Amino acid sequence: MKAIKATRFGSPEVLQYVEVEKPTPKDNEILVKVCATPVNVGDSRMRSLDVPAIAWLPARIALGFSKPKNPIYGMELAGVVEAVGKAVKRFKVGDQVLASTMKLKFGAHAEYKCLPEDGVVVTKSINMSYEEAATLSIGASTALYFLRKGNIQPGQKVLIIGASGSVGTFAVQLAKYFGAEVTGVCSTMNIDLVKSLGADKVIDYTQEDFTSNGETYDVIFDTVYKTTFSRCKSLLVNRGYYLTVGPVVFGPIHLMATGKTVIGGNAVQSAEQLNFLKKLYEMGRLKPVIDRCYPLEQAAEAHRYVDQGHKKGNVVLTLK
Secondary structure (H helix, E strand, O other): OHHHEEEHHHHHHEEEEEEEEOOOOOOOOEEEEEEEEOOHHHHHHHHHHHOHHHHHHHHHHHHHHOOOOOOOOOOOOEEEEEOEEEEEEEEOOOOOOEEEEEEHOOOOOOOOOEEEOOOOOEOOOOOOHHHHHHOHHHHHHHHHHHHOOOOOOOOEEEEEEOOEHHHHHHHHHHHHOOOOOOEEEEEEHHHHHHHOOOOEEEEEEEOHHHHEEEEEEEEEEEOOOOOOHHHHHHHHEEEEEEEEOOOOOOOOEEEEEOOOEEOOOOOOOOOHHHHHHHHHHHOOOOOOOEEEEEEEEHHHHHHHHHHHOOEEEEEEEEEO
């Protein structure tokens, strides 16, 4: 089968379109023919090892020192079940599925991927495209995970930093679903997009410092790891939550004097989350934003685009 393999750490040029052995499912596994798989910021950071300083050593241990431990990246996918192990009961050949491969050493940027039937994998909605379905397992589930951790409630004021990215576009829609008043932070070119997703207010960070307008929030969600709690803490009400997709040293941190809470690190995906997100899609309450699609063999070009830091929503690799 064909796959995108990282020969070393570095620029997108390290990615090669190569032939690798097609996997065979174990008794408890399904073999999925991949139809779509995003290139997200996590893939870019794994390839380049561009990680925050406090995460450098853990990243090296997890990803490799001299070369990638797991050279086929890709954290999420959508596709069709081609074969099932003899013990599999939940899925059958021909089922359309979406899945996270975060716990499986990644590997979604390939024509086939084996998944345990009790893993983070669910059937896809028939009216959902493979490209849309593939974006739910990381971007949408990360947004859902952190908003739940932030104990989001109806009527609360929520600030979403990076509202036009993959996690951010989902976070805006989910926060509105949970009944919050949402303010999104993005650049000038993405204001209309963020408004179209339901944001009540949009702050153009190129024109206004969102920390200086006197507003306060119940939840601040930094979806792009571009700011800090110390910069934002005065914007939080007592018992407010600061959420970040980046690492925190001792998270979760509870600041006892005010009851403010800082939560960061990696989101945890689950099949329950995917089923919840799938239902919201079917209800018309959640719409994936897809910026660009590239064929699998142009994965390096997709990485170059993601590296620029200006993508709107998701960038997806497609397979015939």
